Amino acid sequence: MADVAEKAGVSRALVSIVFRNQAGAGQETRERVLRVADEIGYRPDSAARLLARGRSRTLGVMFTVQQTFHTDLITGIYPEAERLGYDVLLSGATRGRSEVKAVEALLSHRCEAVILLGPDAESAYLDELGQRTVAVSVSRRVPQARVDFVHTAEGKGVRQAMDHLVELGHRRIVHIDGGRGPGSAERRRAYRAAMRRHGLEAEARVIPGHHTEESGIETGRLLLAERDGGQPLPTAVLAGNDRCAMGLLMALTRAGVDVPRDLSVVGYDDSHLSHLMPIGLTTVRQDAALMAEHAVRFAVERLEKGELEPREAVLDPKLVVRGTSGPVLKEPGPA
C-alpha cells in the first residue's frame, strides 16, 4: 500500500480512500491510484483491513459437501451477500470433518455470522453457537436455540403432494422419510395427517430412510423384494427428498417398473437434479434462491440492527408436477 502511495505520489490514506470507494478523492487521482495498484499487483489485505476496522463483513456458510440442494442454496447466497456488501466463506462438512469442526473454522476466520445449511448437529451446540454469534439455520428447526430459521412450510408441501396423488386415484401411498434429517419430522407428520384426512389411515406406511440416493435405491430393492414375495407394490411413493427419489427411480426403472404407469414418485426440494430426468421429477419445490436470500438478510439485519430477536421465515412450497406422477391404472387384484 505504501508502494502504491509513493508511486502514485499520494499518501497512504488516499489510497485507502480510493480502495474503499469513499468520497474525498479526485476523479483523476482515483484513476491514477487504481492504475498504479494494478501495475504493482496490489490488493488490499483483508486481515489488516478487518483488524483496523474491527469488522470483517464476512458471512460463513456451513454446508454438507454432497447435498445437491445445498449447492443450490449456495448459488443463491453469493449474490445476495454481495449485494449487501458482505463476503462469503464456505466450509464443508464431510465424512471425516464434523459440522462442529466446519463451523469452528468459520468462526476462527472471523465470520461475523454463520449460516448453517441443514445442520445436523445437536441442538445444545446450536444454541450455544447462537449465544456466541449470529447464526441462521436453514431447513432445520431448532426450537429452543437462539438462531434464525428459514424453511419452507413442510406440511403445506406434503399436503399438496398428497392431494395431488389422491386426486390421481392413489391410495397405497408410501412415504420414505429422511430420518433425523432437516425437515423430515415435519414431512413425516404431514404425511400421516394427510393419509388420515383422506381416510387412508390403514394404508399409511413410513419406510425409514435418509436424504441420499443410496436410501432410495435400498427402498426400491425392499419394495421389489416385497413384490416378489407376493405383496403388491404401492401405487405411489413420496420420497424424503429428490436424491432419495432419484435413487428409487433408478432402482425401479432398472427392474422394469414403468414410472409413472406402474408407480408414481414424488420428490422434495426441486434441486437441479429434478429437471434432469427426461420425464422430469414431480416434486415439491423449495425456492432455494429465496431461502438463501432470507438467510443472508436475517444474518445481516441481526448484525446491523443490534440485538434483534431471532426470527423465522416460512416460505411457501409449491408442487411441481412433472413426469413421474400419473393416474393409477386399474388396481390389480390381490396378489
Added chain:
Amino acid sequence: MADVAEKAGVSRALVSIVFRNQAGAGQETRERVLRVADEIGYRPDSAARLLARGRSRTLGVMFTVQQTFHTDLITGIYPEAERLGYDVLLSGATRGRSEVKAVEALLSHRCEAVILLGPDAESAYLDELGQRTVAVSVSRRVPQARVDFVHTAEGKGVRQAMDHLVELGHRRIVHIDGGRGPGSAERRRAYRAAMRRHGLEAEARVIPGHHTEESGIETGRLLLAERDGGQPLPTAVLAGNDRCAMGLLMALTRAGVDVPRDLSVVGYDDSHLSHLMPIGLTTVRQDAALMAEHAVRFAVERLEKGELEPREAVLDPKLVVRGTSGPVLKEPGPA
C-alpha cells in the same frame, strides 16, 4: 489479551506464548493464563494473529458448485491439509460468480496458495495467477503457466476403457466429449487413437458435449432420434464423465433401451454417483483422495521449500467394470 495478561499477572508476550503452545513458559503460569482466559472468554483473534505473523497457513480451494467430482476432491483435501497444519477456505464458482471472482475472494482472504479444481478460466489468467501466488491446477492442464498440475493419465484411462469395450465385441463405439472441460481434449485424442489402433477408424464418432447430466440426456435424445430415423444405435458409448453418463443412461433406459444388453455405457471419474445405480456404472476411476493429497502437498511444498519449479503429478486411472458394460449381442443387420 491485555486483560488476560493483567489478570494473570504476566506480560502480553507470555500470554501469546501460552496460546501458541510455545516453549518458554512455566507449567504453573501456563495453567493460570489458560484459566484466566477461559474465565474472561478470551479467544485469540486470528485476523491480528495472521497480520502479525505474516503467514496465514491457509489454502484456498476454488471449485465449481455443481460438479460432484469436485466434492469428492474436497472431501480429500480437508484431512491432508489438516495433517500438514493448514486451514482450508472454499470458494465456489457458480452461474453468477465467475472463477476469477471466486479466486480473488480467496486471495483477498490471505490464502497462501490456491488449488483450482478443474479450472475453466483462460490460461493467461492462470499463468498470471501462478506468477502472483502458488497455484495448483487439478485436472486441467495449462501448458505454459507457472502452476502445479495434478491429473490422471487420461490417455491410459480411455485406452483401458476402449480395450474393455472392444474385447466385449463392440465396434460402433461413440464418444461424447466434454467440450473444453478439463481433460476433455486428452480423452478425445485418446479415443481417436484407440479407435485407430483397433482398426475402427471408420466407426469413430465424437459427439460434442459437456460434463453435465443435461449433456448426456441431450445426446441420448439425439441417438434415439437417429435410431428412429433408421440409423442403428451405437453399441457402446464412452461418456465425457460420470454425470454425462448418468444423463445418457436416464434418457436411454427411459426409452426402453436395455443397458448393457442393447448398449454399453462407460463413464469417467468414478464420482460417488457411480456406485448409485443398482447395476453400477462402468467407469474410469480417478482416485479423488489421492489427487487431493497430491494437490495439497504440492501447494505446501512450494510454500515451504521456497522457489520450487512447478511440478506435475500423473496418477494412474483404473477401469472399474460394473454393470453398464456388457458383450455385444448379435449385430442387427443393416437397418
Added chain:
DNA sequence: TACTCGAACTAGAGCGCGCTAGTAGCGCGC
C-alpha cells in the same frame, strides 16, 4: 566466590490497514 547457562519472563517494534483530526488551496459573498 565468580562465572556461565538456561529457563522464565518482558519491552517494544511492527504487521497493513482504517479513521479521526487536521491542513492546504480555492472560490464565494459581503
Added chain:
DNA sequence: GCGCGCTACTAGCGCGCTCTAGTTCGAGTA
C-alpha cells in the same frame, strides 16, 4: 480584505497479535 465552506489531501495513532532482543534469576561448575 476577510471569513466561510468546500474539496482534496495528509499525519499518525491504534486495531490485537507475533517476534526479536533483551533482562532476571536461580542452579550448576570450577
